[in-house]
Amino acid sequence: MEALYATAVGVLTACGIYLVLRGRTFPVIMGLTLLSHGVNLFLFASGRLALAAPAVIGESADPTDPLPQALVLTAIVISFAMTAFVVVLALRAAVELRNDHVDGVDPEEDWRP
Amino acid sequence: MNHLPVLPILLPLITGALLVTLPRLGLNAQRFISLGATVAGLGLVLWLGSMVLEHGRMVYALGGWAPPFGIVLVPDRLSVLMLVLTATLALPALIYACRGDDDAGAHFHALFQFQLMGLNGAFLTGDIFNLFVFFEVLLIASYALLLHGGGTARSRAGLHYVIINLIGSALFLLALGMLYGLTGTLNMADLAVRISQAPQAGQPLLQAASLVLLVVFGVKAALLPLLFWLPRAYTAAAAPVAALFAVMTKVGLYAMIRVFPLVFALDEPLAALTAWQWLWPLALATLALGGIGVLGATSLRNMTAYMVIVSTGTLMAIIALGSTEALAAALFYLVHTTLLTGGFFLFADLIARQRGAAGDYMVVTAAMKDRRTLGILFFFGAVALAGLPPFSGFVSKAWMLQASLAEGAAGIFWPLLLGAGFLMLVALSRAGSKFFWRQSPERDHDMRADRVRLACVIVLVGAGLALSLAAAPLMDYTRSVAAQLMAPGDYVRAAQEADLRLTGGH
């Protein structure tokens, strides 16, 4: 299972990285989401994989490590906040720059006024 | 129980929350609250500083949970230095903002307070995941502040800044996952102990984690090749925001000197750490790039942004030497450069406000109304920034040069540092002569510089002189900071011996 899980983490991250390197804001944001999926799964796995062992007292004899779960929870919330923000920012940038390229312009163009 | 350590975090949080709760509050009331809280915050950190001076280091266990299980705040000399620096920079920046910049968008004051909360939290926490959380707090606040006031340049620079920092955050989490997966703990002191006792088989992974952290902190601290987001972001931000951002790059640096010596080099020399070895060449390259950037800048804002890069390059290079003396010199320089570059961001804005459409671009315009006062101020500021006597820049430069010589690193470091200073001199003299000496024959601009804004700039630029005059105690202090940092064992002991009982159900 660990190998398959690690593969999933790797694939998610790789997909995230590829999309993050695109030139338009929307794929980049999707890439960030995938990247954070990958990283969250990675962080989650730092507590090792446990089946049917929720960290609820009385539910399981040998509960899994609850701490990474708490960390991932925090990370999920934070990345949600960030995603919401960056989406709005991308929208604003696209409206103001009349273009949804991450650089807002042709990268060759001189940026100074 | 002494609750002082947590108050520098709570005060801005509560202030910010209050300002969000009362969205209809008038601007003046907001200013009053925000300024009051910032002044009180300065008082708080000074008070905390006096406590730390007394005790050396405090350990505050949040929720009463003993480390390593709960989160601890560990204000020590370094924290205090950073806290006081932040508060000192924040106050003039805020006052400056209160002259109208805060009205350019919504919720400036709340965001400013949240920014302070994030910074203070990052400087206080002794838990590495909590450090991540405070990084995020200060980052999201900085995103919002960067975009404060709107406009295309800000949108574009902000988008880049945000995306890059989001990737940085992902990397941070990655490193945290590695650290927790290998050590099973998050408290920095406990991490240090566990890493020092980790089996050999785990070493490559731990090293890799430290290197990922180097990238994370390097992005924040503006280390080449991770710094390209900085010039435009700092150039685009509203002046008081940019001024406050002068301390933002220092957060990355703070994290480096907090985490690496403590967590990864508890029992071995810092220089043996791969991440630390990388720091030296990258920092030198940063320094070189910064110097060239200063020379190539076309606006004063942009130039100041590159001076920030020069300062981070300098700081990291000198820190990379790893000696106590070098670290002490770096910290002294850090204080100097943060206040001065912060002041110069404000100054650039002050000038831009006088010059109409030309702004702070280095083009010739009609004479400014206040050009004498501003010119004199610019002269002293430039002298201080370029590291010429009698200002603190000179003192810190002399110190850093000596410290690097003692480490046998003068051969590369000296030419770069002195060269960067030289380039700054060239660029600043050119800028100064364009702004204050050369005028187009048009009618003079008749707007006077706002007195309060001017005073803010004077205070920050004057810090160059004040730091020079008060150099002796500050140098003693940074020495003691460096000594404390170089003895991570004490930190670990303090954190472990924290005499705490478990609270909870009674």
Place this chain on the structure above:
Amino acid sequence: MMLLSTVALPLLGALITPLVSRRSTAILPALIAGTIGITMVSVLLSQAPDVLGGTILIEHYPWLPGIGLSPAFRLDALGLFFALIIAGMGLLITLYAHFYFAGKHGAVRFHSLMLAFMGAMLGIVTSENLLFMLVFWEMTSLVSFVLIGFHQDERPARRGARMTLVITGGGGLALMAGVLLIGNSVGSFQLSDILAPETALTSDPLYPWMLGLVLIGAMTKSAQFPFHLWLPNAMTAPTPVSAYLHSATMVKAGIFLLARLNPALGDTDAWLYSISTAGMATLLTGAFIAMFKHDTKELLAYSTVSHLGLITLLVGLSTRMAMVAALFHLLNHALFKAPLFMMAGAVQKATGTRDMRRINGLWRTLPALTVISAVAAASMAGLPLLGGYLSKKMFFIESLGAPVIMPLQWLTPALAAIAGLFSAAYSFRIFHNVFFNGKPQDLPVWPPKNPGVGIQIPAAVLALAVVLVSWHAESVVHGLIGPVASAAAGVALPDYDMHQLHHIGTAFFMSLAAMLGGLLVYMAREPLFRLYDQLPPADAREIFEWLMTRAGGRAERLVHALENGSVQRYIALIILSAIVLAGPVLLSGIQWHGGETMTPVDPLTGLGLVLLMATAVGAVLGHHQRLFALLLLGSAGLFVTLTFARFSAPDLALTQLSVEVMAVIIMMLALSFLPQTTPRESSRLRKGRDLGVAALGGLGIGLVSFAIMTRPHSTIADFFLSQSKPGGGGSNVVNVILVDFRGFDTLGEITVLGIAAVAVFALTRNLQLKDRIPQERDQYWASNPHPLILRTMARPILPIALMVSAYIFLRGHNMPGGGFIAGLITAVALSLQYMAGSLAWAHERMLTPFRPLIGLGLLLACGTGLGSLLFGEAFLSSWFGHYKLPLLGHLELATALLFDLGVFTTVVGATLLILANLGKLMTVHGPGKEIG
């Protein structure tokens, strides 16, 4: 205290002058400066007998002993000599300037700067601490910069000032490095230690560096070839400045420094060859060019360059008596050059120009000045019996005895003689061309007016001094120069044999040849000028400006080539950095499999993970179709949820799911303003590069994840598991961690969410979306946005969802759930009302605006934590109790619940604020109206 006040007094004066003189009479600044000058001179003179007798006065003021940076002052004969020149000359220049600036504005500024300069200069020559001397050293550069740029509105002034600053400032940096090397080698920056006989710097391996760096500092300051270029360009400064800084004092600082360090650094071949070569080159260049300058001040400037070269050469020669010659010439130069500058200034005042082709025959207008100038020019030309003659002859004598290697032995005297020839020629020229040489030609001021007696007094005093020094040359050399030279040499020198100056030997013939040759060259000036004009023009200022502009342009281009504004590149750099840094470490002998046995794969979980990967890959492949990719992203989130659920993380599953839906909705809201497709614009190469980066990154993370998962695990988790119920009062350990053990993280986390929402509010507040990006779909927008069936069904869903939310919230402490998830459920249920009704419709029905919700949530969470302070516990200490109440039965009360309520409130407020403000953009009411 005496020396400190000597330096401090002028500096203080510099500060006071502008303060007191703002609205008072014009005489006040000059009066202040004059008083200070007189005080200085008298104080110094009072010390002269002792100091010349060999006493060394030293004062220490510890400041930053840790880095050796402390003001320390030292007055020995060398210092006194220079200090007297500085103070005395300063006094005269003050007098001169008072008349020079009469009727012009700028006097206050000038006197203030002059005093600052005087203080700095005195600081240089009386510094005991070499490092602290740099403070004064750089100060002179800066003051000089400002003084050269005195006439800011003139382009040459600005350029000259900048050039000077760049050259002397750069030199200062080199000097700083040199000083630091010296200090490091000696272990002290105190001259007493550095000059001590037992110090052996010359055998230090870094000696060449020390010498080189100090030399650069000295050469830039003293305008030595090739750094001499700044000096002629500094002539844009007011004439008093030229006379004082650029002939008598500042330019001598470099020479002073060499003389000062001579005992420590001198007496080596390197010293000899480097300094004397530089001096000789300067001497010749300056002397040659001076002849051809038509501007009086420019001629004098090049002449100064040349004389500085001469003095430098002498310092470098290191023969026993060369130092005497150098210092004597230095004195003479100060005495004869300053009145010539003063003359130039006075003539300019009289005629309105400095062009010698126009100024002629002024002896009628300025008879007194003619006499004064005659004396000074004669001394400069080296006419017999004047100081200049004597010192130049000393120079010839030393050049003959120069310890140069054999084949070059004739070269030094030969070049010296040639230089002397040109020197004589330009001396004749400046005197003859100004005061005789026919009638003036179209002067701006006609007829030339006598500028008054006052302005001529200082020059007369100096001319008198020239005569006096020449008259009493022997006593001057023995009484003053001798001790000074001894101080400079570091050893007591025997008295200079003045008789050899009166011998008729080689040196005499050299002098004679130079004089006559100079006369001949002067006679032949017209054809020589024509010849010179045919040389390619090389204006140093233009070249410098061109260089600076070019360097700036290059730098700009280089930086913008790197910082090109392409965030794609920056991101790639960051990810690559992580790979490049961490990769090699990982590849070096790591054992990927950590040894723990792996969990067997069950088919369903395996399928789930495969589907997760499939959706992610699908999102990448389909990312050009944005909505489709978003759909896949949503399903990826669903599979992540299932993965969490499968691996014993129910809380995570709940959170991930709610967050995912919210995020997708938010992204969809934004998508409606963005293009629906992503253009295919990446080149094949770019795609390949990105694929490579992505593959490496993914591979690395996958491998590391595998390595970690298969390693044994020992964590602090047992504490949480065992303390969750007794210590935290809840059986859902994850929740207890979130609200209690690590509640501080959660506080930070909801703060992030709150800030993000407020930031979204701020971002959308003034956003104008008039121009929605056109979409093909637009033509179909013609239907009821709020379908009846949806609307009707959404009604009962809200209260039921709220009930579920309350349930999830209340059970959170003991079972999966909690404030965050409950908050998101509430937000989702309310957002359904937005979709089913309309923004305006639903918004009217909200009980409260959203921002106060966020703030109150944060305050509640914070306040819960603060509550524990009242009981003397740390922030966020939890409290809970179990109660048996009559009728109601068992009841548990916990502060954690209150904290979680804060979380809940913030989440609801933040999420709805974001949604409502994004939704607001779509409405026709549009921006302007604040929502939330």
Place this chain on the structure above:
Amino acid sequence: MTATVLPIALALFSLSLLLNLYRLLRGPDIVDRILGLDTLNVNAIAVIVLGGIYMDSSLIFEAALLIALMGFVSTVAMTKYLVRGDVIE
């Protein structure tokens, strides 16, 4: 008997999931994809419930409840988006 049937049921639902994903990836129209995802959500609920029986724990049933709620809301949001070009207005 339940024990015997359970893996079969899980296998059948897995097959359903695959078919849903096929529709999600295949399209052709975006509505087909939304339909695929919607059905995927519904089937995922069943998988979670069966998993709960399998692990003898109803701890994750809230996840099922949430999928039902969130799945509905997201389907509504997407279809609204398709019809109106916006979700909330």
Place this chain on the structure above:
Amino acid sequence: MMGESMALPFWLDALIALLLLSGALVALLGSIGLARMPDVYMRLHGPTKASTLGVGATLLGSMIWFGVGHEGLSAQEVLITVFLFATAPVSAHMMARAALHRRVACREGTHGEPWDEMDRLPGYAESSSSSDNQR
């Protein structure tokens, strides 16, 4: 994994098994329909009915399973079932509407193509919401 301790009456066990199995089969049928049908409108039929019912049956089975002897009757399953049955038609309605508005083609031979009239009915303007009028 499954609670070995409890002894379920045979008929109950059989009922649960039947519910689970039939639920899975019906849901699969729905998914097959989704995969197999030629146009989007026809595909809608499978999931809206079959999948809902299939999952409903599974939930019912689970409810009995947990209700008898395990953790006691819990409302989640009921709630989910009711919710699914309540929302499935709405989802289907919304999706069908979306498809119609996008002019997604239906299979050849479909009776009564509805495109134009949906948008051009008399009285349309009055009955739609205010925001429509202003577009």
Place this chain on the structure above:
Amino acid sequence: MTLMPQLTHWWPRPHFSLFLLVLWLLLVNSVSPGQVLIGAVLGWLIPFSTQQFWPERPHLHNPGRLLLYMLRLLVDILRSNLTVARLILRDPDTLTPGFVRYPLSLTNEFAITMLASSISLTPGTVSAGLSPDRAYLLVHVLHLDDEDELIEQIRERYETPLREILE
């Protein structure tokens, strides 16, 4: 927007409150007095605070008949699934799909919704749209044999009962 806009009814929906209370007790799986109290409070509080979101008041004439209707619907659902199963497994080419306009006689919004839902859940029909003037429902039929018969069936089995119950 003011704080607490017109919350006019102090107990807007007694039946629904009761339903929520039962739902709560089922959710927490307990009937302890404490939970009853919480359930009651929530059961009141939630409808009270959200009453503006549900302004319509469906007048239920006969709750018993509604239950009966539901039961019939359930049977139809089961039957419909068998029908649809057969159709799904058939060769799709033999199906004759079609759109049918079902003329509505209901006016009550809730009733229309119920009807549309019922149609969607039952044999081979999906309500695909409601005409903007609410004159007819557009129904997609998977296998259309006789349009009139279908309309008649819907009217008889669903619309008429619904009108009686809800209007």
